Amino acid sequence: MNSKIPEIKLSEEQTGKWGMVIDQDICTGCQACVAACAMENNLSFVGEVDAGYGRSMHWIRIERFWEGEYPEVKMTPGQPMMCQQCGSAPCEPVCPAFATVHSQAEQLNLQVYNRCVGTRYCANNCPYQVRSFNWRDYVRPEPLPNQLNPDVTVRRMGVMEKCTFCIQRIHKAEDKAKSEGRELTDGEFTTACAQACPANAITFGRIDQPESLVSQLIRKHGHGVKHLEELGTLPSVTYFKGG
């Protein structure tokens, strides 16, 4: 190895705090995470027409591709794709209104719905294309309004939204630990998608703590991939495939 290339030292902010590992080999592509996310985070139902035109509102999606030419085609393993909670996020500097900001406490990319004016620059600049825009005020048919999660804001027309790593669950667990006068333990809570995954393909936890389950998994697999890492976005989600 050429020793002249300096090693990039990431600052504390750039390594991130919360992270996720996704094992694509055991993902069945069942979309349970998509449904659980929609329920947890009060996502709108955009309807058949808009969904067919690429306006579906999902904070997580399962990507599948064909490989090879007909008739020798093969499906790629399911690839759950959500906000990668980049350490150096391209969406953040481009927002003229400071609606897309980096949180110092949680080391996550936050979307401030109230502050969003809908220029959609963040979504344009997101290399992962994981941001959803409220193209209309979508109607929730009865009795779906009864299912709304009171911990999560209901967004209105004209604002951008995206995966938050279930920040409401993070806060709830942190508050509980604080009131009981103890540190938050690994695995005490998890995100809606990880909770719903029947194959346990999604694991959520602290990537900055070496003994947490996510850090152990990353070490054990050893061949984790971060998407579009070459852009310098420092994503917090690690994918395992073909192991």
Add this chain to the structure above:
Amino acid sequence: MSDQNKPSVQGTAGHHDHGEEHFREKHLLLDPLPRGEMNAMVMESMQTTSWRFWLVFAILSAIVVYGLFYKWGVLILKGQGEAGVMRPDYWGIFLVNTVFWIGISHAGTFISAILRVFKAEFRRPFTRAAELMTTFGLVQAGFSVFMHMGRVWLAYWLFPYANQRMLWPNLHSPLTWDLLAITTYLLSSTMYLFLPLIPDMAMARDRSTGWRKTFYKILALGFRGTEGEWTHLRNAMNIFAFAIIPVMFSVHTIVSWDFAAATRPGWNSTIFGPYFVVGALHSGMGAVVMVLAIVRGTMKHMKYFIRPEHFEAIGKLMLIISMGWAYFFFNDYLVQWYGGDKWTKQLLHFHEAGPLGWMWFAMLVFNVVIPWSVLWNHKWRSSPWLIFFVGLFINVGMWFERYIIIPVSVTINRMPFTWRLYEPAIEIPMSIGTLALFILLYMAASRLVPLIPVWEVQEGQMAHKLTRFGRKTVVTVSELE
């Protein structure tokens, strides 16, 4: 400028030879009319309004009311879902129009500031027509930006205003740079439009009655034409002419940074700044010849002021700018291709071989092949109607160019799962509405503002003389300004 300095045309009119006659017929600045007569011509062209004008005016007003205001209301009430934008094409025709109209607005400054600074004499009769395009084009660009916003009623959050939460706009965002640049350009170009207008307003004030008199009286700011006033005016115009040139170049460079600073393949190109500036001048000059051809064809006395020599001169500029555009287009393409990024390569292939490949080829034909094959010929580029169509093709071609850069390019991104082609919806009537509003504003201005800067033409005519040396007649120029 007093009446005594007026060139004594009447005295020599009887006995100039055939050569002089030819010169006078060809060049406006060698064909002086008495100042009173010229002023009366401009006033008359402003006040003569035929029923055809009102018919077009009414049709355009209807289009503006329906296409712009009604449809915009629908868009605001029902949301951006009415437009064709979706993932991954979050930016659509509204931003294509923004870039297009800012491009149109560049010609005004180019013609009146750069040609003024370089003392290009042919500019004199049409600086105002071009400056008006700048201001009205920027109005359309502003409208288009606001149409694009998801929550336009909160647009004031983008302005740096004092507020309780001490929140300022994000100065890291190219959109904030854009807003500052466009606002600066709008304000400075409006002032630059107004300064040379003051003497003409005073001229119109002295020659009108009724509400027009009040209108011109207010706008003339009490201009009387004293030596001191002229000196101040000239100083102010000189400062503005030099100061507005960097503003003009910076505006479109900053507009290009909206794209160049983003991480998308096809946008992340360092050559975008000059490429956009040249593109803006290309479409702007095309729009100027179109406006001049229409003004010459429809307004009274305009055949005296706007002559084939002017189309010929602009045609030469258009040819050069078209070559510059072709160079930067090729440069942009080459550098992106050579960069070797696999998504960019896919995108470049998609540009020419995708479903909108016809647009890519049409862009090259309209922007390069048509101007190059027409404008090289002296006779052809002197013909107002031929050059009108060249300008039309250039503008369509430049609109296509922006369409390819924005909605077509964002189709291809690094997540192939989301690839999807943009289909415009409510954008189409709203774009037609913006175009109609531009023409409407221009038509209204042609009734209220002297489209010809009379004093500039007269000044040029005073400086240019035909002098006979022996058997030869040559054009001599006394010192200007």
